[in-house]
Amino acid sequence: MVCGAAVDSGAPVNLCAHHLLVAYDWVARDVGVTDTLESPCLACGSRLGVRYPSGWLCAVCEWKVGEIPDSGVVRARVDVVYYLRFADRIKIGTSSNPRSRLANIVHDEMLAFEPGGRLLEQARHAQFASHRLHRSEWFSVHEALLRHIRIVNTGVDDPWQIYKRWVSEQVALRG
Template sequence: MTTAEKHDAVASPGRCCIVEAGGSACGREVEASAPLALCTRHLLQAYEHVVGEVGVTDVAPVPCAACGSRLGVHYPSGWLCAVCEWNLGDRPDYDLGAGRVDVVYYIRRGDLIKIGTSSNPRGRLAQLLYDEVLAFERGDRALEQHRHAQFAAHRAGGEWFEVNDELLEHIRVLSAGVGDPWNLHRRWVSERVASGR
């Protein structure tokens, strides 16, 4: 029997189309919900192969030490963070300074919004009285000064600005799809640590 004849013999509707190593047709019944003409055994073999190549995204067994995400990608060799691709189980060495990320922060207290900058926003914000962290934007003092000039018409004093539509729209754009701004900051830090820059 030629290879084409073997394939034709296997390719009957409702039967697994795999030709086994010995040249004989698998011929097992294909489940009605199967996306390919493969029996359960061959679907599972294909799945295991794909998992080894691309991993499986799932809830990680531990939060990422670099960015805090609970979403991971599981490979046969271990877990990677699905957000920043940090090897779960590895500890970032923040003492080397690689985790420094300058941010412009937007916080609200009552009817005022403060636009400030810090390379350590958690430490800086611990020193301030505020009601809510609205957004973070990657940038240093130059970007902060640019934002102060951009919204200067609404300055209430120092780095505090009156709530206004233009500033609220800017914050909305920065926070779109972000959820918690601290998650975004953790991702930036972990990317910085992972890149070594």
């Protein structure tokens, strides 16, 4: 049956806009539509979801949006080395729960996260030891450290988003 409506010049197939949308909805019912979730996934924290006619799933861990995670669901552990700036110094520390840890440290700016634990933190302390302040985890701001932070942040707009992605990936890997 031909509808008789005009076909847009750039249409990929010989269908009017209305029937292209009908075809799109037909395909989307099985493959879903990827979009941003209204709020982070309760299971893994991702903001990316897939919308199906039956509802939303997290695009990373496939948790059904709206369902409350079981009390037995444990968030994945992701150890990170973090870089904080306070005035004219930078702290290099490590945590498996950076949001809680950083809430207890006075700082002006969260600069970067780097995946790794205590051994990587110790390696970074040794790497920048000539600028260490009083045997602490604080370092004076200098070009080598700033260059390292820029490299760690390549392609990262918000350090917290990359951390959430790492947690989401760990949750997905655990099934």
